[in-house]
Amino acid sequence: MSKRIMTVDDSVSVRQMVSFTLKNAGYETVEASDGKDALAKLNSSGVNMILTDLNMPNLDGIGLIKEVRTRPEYKFIPIVMLTTESQDSKKMEGKSAGATGWIVKPFKPDQLLAVIKKVLG
Amino acid sequence: MINEIGGISKMTERVGRIIPGTEDQFLLIGSRLGKVHADVENISKQASRLVGLLDSSAMKGTIAQFRDVMGQLERYVERLHQRFESGHASLQDVGSAVSDVGTPMANFRKIVKKLKILGISTKIESAQLKKMEVDFVNLAADVEQLSELIRDKSAAIEKHREGLMAFARSTLSKISHINRKSRSFTSAALGDINESICVLEDRNELSFNTADSILGRSHAMSAQVGKVVMSMQFHDITRQQIEHIVDVLKTLETRGRNAAGFTEGGENGAMMAEAIVVSELQKAQLVDARDKFVKAVRVIMDNLRGISANIAGIIDEIQKMTGATGTSSDNFLSNIEAATGQVMDKIHSGKRAEEEFGEAMTELSTAVSTISNLVDDIEEIGEEIELIAINARVKAARTGEEGAPLGVIAEAIWHLSLDATSQKSVISGLLKKVVSATEGLQAAAVKEGPDTDASGTIAELAGIVEGLRKMKGDVARLVAEIGSDSRNLSELIGETISDITVHNDLEDDIADICRMFDEFTVQSRQTVTQAEIEEARRKSFEYIEGNYTMQRERAIHCSLASNVIPMDSRVKDRAPGPEIFEETAGPGDLGDNVELF
Numbered sequence: 019m020s021k022r023i024m025t026v027d028d029s030v031s032v033r034q035m036v037s038f039t040l041k042n043a044g045y046e047t048v049e050a051s052d053g054k055d056a057l058a059k060l061n062s063s064g065v066n067m068i069l070t071d072l073n074m075p076n077l078d079g080i081g082l083i084k085e086v087r088t089r090p091e092y093k094f095i096p097i098v099m100l101t102t103e104s105q106d107s108k109k110m111e112g113k114s115a116g117a118t119g120w121i122v123k124p125f126k127p128d129q130l131l132a133v134i135k136k137v138l139g
Numbered sequence: 140m141i142n143e144i145g146g147i148s149k150m151t152e153r154v155g156r157i158i159p160g161t162e163d164q165f166l167l168i169g170s171r172l173g174k175v176h177a178d179v180e181n182i183s184k185q186a187s188r189l190v191g192l193l194d195s196s197a198m199k200g201t202i203a204q205f206r207d208v209m210g211q212l213e214r215y216v217e218r219l220h221q222r223f224e225s226g227h228a229s230l231q232d233v234g235s236a237v238s239d240v241g242t243p244m245a246n247f248r249k250i251v252k253k254l255k256i257l258g259i260s261t262k263i264e265s266a267q268l269k270k271m272e273v274d275f276v277n278l279a280a281d282v283e284q285l286s287e288l289i290r291d292k293s294a295a296i297e298k299h300r301e302g303l304m305a306f307a308r309s310t311l312s313k314i315s316h317i318n319r320k321s322r323s324f325t326s327a328a329l330g331d332i333n334e335s336i337c338v339l340e341d342r343n344e345l346s347f348n349t350a351d352s353i354l355g356r357s358h359a360m361s362a363q364v365g366k367v368v369m370s371m372q373f374h375d376i377t378r379q380q381i382e383h384i385v386d387v388l389k390t391l392e393t394r395g396r397n398a399a400g401f402t403e404g405g406e407n408g409a410m411m412a413e414a415i416v417v418s419e420l421q422k423a424q425l426v427d428a429r430d431k432f433v434k435a436v437r438v439i440m441d442n443l444r445g446i447s448a449n450i451a452g453i454i455d456e457i458q459k460m461t462g463a464t465g466t467s468s469d470n471f472l473s474n475i476e477a478a479t480g481q482v483m484d485k486i487h488s489g490k491r492a493e494e495e496f497g498e499a500m501t502e503l504s505t506a507v508s509t510i511s512n513l514v515d516d517i518e519e520i521g522e523e524i525e526l527i528a529i530n531a532r533v534k535a536a537r538t539g540e541e542g543a544p545l546g547v548i549a550e551a552i553w554h555l556s557l558d559a560t561s562q563k564s565v566i567s568g569l570l571k572k573v574v575s576a577t578e579g580l581q582a583a584a585v586k587e588g589p590d591t592d593a594s595g596t597i598a599e600l601a602g603i604v605e606g607l608r609k610m611k612g613d614v615a616r617l618v619a620e621i622g623s624d625s626r627n628l629s630e631l632i633g634e635t636i637s638d639i640t641v642h643n644d645l646e647d648d649i650a651d652i653c654r655m656f657d658e659f660t661v662q663s664r665q666t667v668t669q670a671e672i673e674e675a676r677r678k679s680f681e682y683i684e685g686n687y688t689m690q691r692e693r694a695i696h697c698s699l700a701s702n703v704i705p706m707d708s709r710v711k712d713r714a715p716g717p718e719i720f721e722e723t724a725g726p727g728d729l730g731d732n733v734e735l736f
Binding site: 039072117123133 | 161162165166169170172173176180364365368369370372373374375376378379399688689692693732733734735736
């Protein structure tokens with residue numbers, strides 16, 4: 019059975035490219051437009067991994083990670099940040115919140131898939 | 140004051156309107172990219188299947204079958220030639236033997252003449268010997284009868300011989316014609332089969348190279364799709380950079396309002412200087428955002444064109460491989476099928492020639508075999524002459540001295556009988572040679588074995604043709620599918636590229652806004668001193684720095700406000716030029732832009 023990955027980004031075009039890349043590699047995808055939308059969809063979607071942007075309206079990426087980690091069933095789910103933010107201080111903030119990894123945009127499809135393969139095993 | 144704030148407000152509003160108008164085109168490109176990618180995958184798979192078909196075990200099997208057929212044909216042709224050559228030689232032997240019979244037959248004509256004279260002489264002499272008249276009259280009648288018998292028999296033999304000579308000559312000419320026909324069939328059939336093998340091997344080799352090339356093109360197209368995916372993200376990157384500019388301008392506007400405006404001198408003069416410095420910075424950020432965006436769109440267009448070119452390249456290679464001039468044609472397989480059909484026809488012709496040869500040889504053999512009956516006739520002539528000679532000698536002896544002339548006649552008949560016996564033996568020997576030569580004809584007429592070579596070859600070629608026909612159908616279907624899919628894909632890509640105007644619109648838009656920035660700066664500079672501007676540059680604008688998320692933004696900030704932020708030389712070196720992929724994968728395991736915790 020294919021793994022399901024949630025992509026969280028307020029940019030429709032980024033969600034489109036992430037979903038395009040993942041679907042072509044055989045993954046199922048769930049899209050959310052911000053952290054709040056992601057949390058609303060999380061329970062019903064049965065996702066195996068989350069790819070999230072940092073700066074989003076309503077609830078940003080760090081806030082989303084913190085919320086997700088409070089839920090026992092998602093305590094160990096891989097969460098990778100996919101953002102234009104490249105500052106080390108932000109990365110540390112993400113790591114402290116419980117992020118599994120950090121990818122600075124733009125990503126190459128092969129690169130994104132390699133990261134997913136690595137964190138999903 | 141109000142004018143400056145209004146100017147900033149106007150610029151903020153114009154900058155804020157840049158991105159929303161561009162997203163639709165990106166989403167359209169994104170949705171079409173999905174279709175392009177699916178089509179590329181499909182065409183690559185079809186092309187690989189096509190190449191696999193021509194490089195398959197079935198194709199290799201066909202080549203092996205052709206080689207086997209080649210062997211069979213060579214064996215068949217060799218046997219056919221041997222048979223024709225041996226038949227030809229036997230035919231010449233028969234002709235020569237029949238011709239040889241002619242010479243002793245001419246001697247028989249002399250014997251007949253002499254017998255006639257002896258018959259007359261016997262009659263004359265018997266007339267002078269009254270008392271023995273009856274015996275000699277009978278002898279004279281016997282001699283005459285014998286001369287007639289010999290004349291009739293030798294005439295019949297001569298007629299038969301001449302008939303056989305004519306038949307042998309016509310059969311020889313027929314056989315030579317069949318042989319010539321067979322030789323032409325042989326070289327043509329072997330040539331066609333060889334040509335077919337060469338074409339198949341050539342295609343097999345070509346398909347191997349094409350498979351490599353198509354694989355290479357598939358990888359290139361995957362990389363091109365990857366570059367499009369990567370470039371598409373620059374819409375979001377540009378959006379964020381422009382949002383940061385809007386945020387800075389809004390903050391500047393608020394700061395200006397709070398500082399009671401941008402007026403000359405004192406605190407207000409410093410505010411005006413800050414507005415100039417901040418505007419210059421934001422213009423630089425805007426130009427950088429524009430350059431990245433335009434470059435990204437051009438990369439998208441170039442790579443879409445590249446995909447189109449690779450698809451055209453695949454079609455071109457397929458056409459070269461299949462020998463097709465159009466995408467639905469399948470010339471090379473048709474040519475092989477036609478050539479194989481011709482080879483089959485030629486083998487059929489060869490079989491017919493062989494049958495004709497056999498029939499001709501059997502016919503001649505049957506005709507020649509009748510000559511053996513003539514041997515008995517010749518033997519009979521010899522015996523008759525001998526009998527009459529003895530009779531003549533006995534009768535001559537009975538007549539005593541009076542019959543001395545008859546004794547001479549009897550002696551002459553005796554010598555004639557010896558001569559006739561000798562000629563009979565010669566003819567008999569020659570006729571036996573003819574009969575013996577006929578056995579060679581019979582052997583040549585009968586095939587050495589069952590007709591396995593030709594029938595086996597035809598059956599095998601029929602199998603090859605059937606296989607080729609199926610392969611031709613599969614190839615034609617795939618070539619047609621690839622052609623149709625490629626045309627659709629090229630149209631889709633062409634349409635998508637022609638729909639992309641967003642970079643030109645954005646360039647025009649930003650050019651207008653840059654003029655607004657320039658006008659604002661030029662006008663504002665008239666109200667502040669250079670010292671105030673330098674002072675403004677030295678200030679740390681935290682509200683600007685706090686907005687940055689991208690390395691590139693920081694680099695631009697550093698390059699313009701070098702007095703404000705301590706420069707990291709590495710960052711400074713990287714500042715010029717919009718390298719759109721600068722922050723992506725490097726030589727690391729997953730790339731420099733990836734960090735796993």
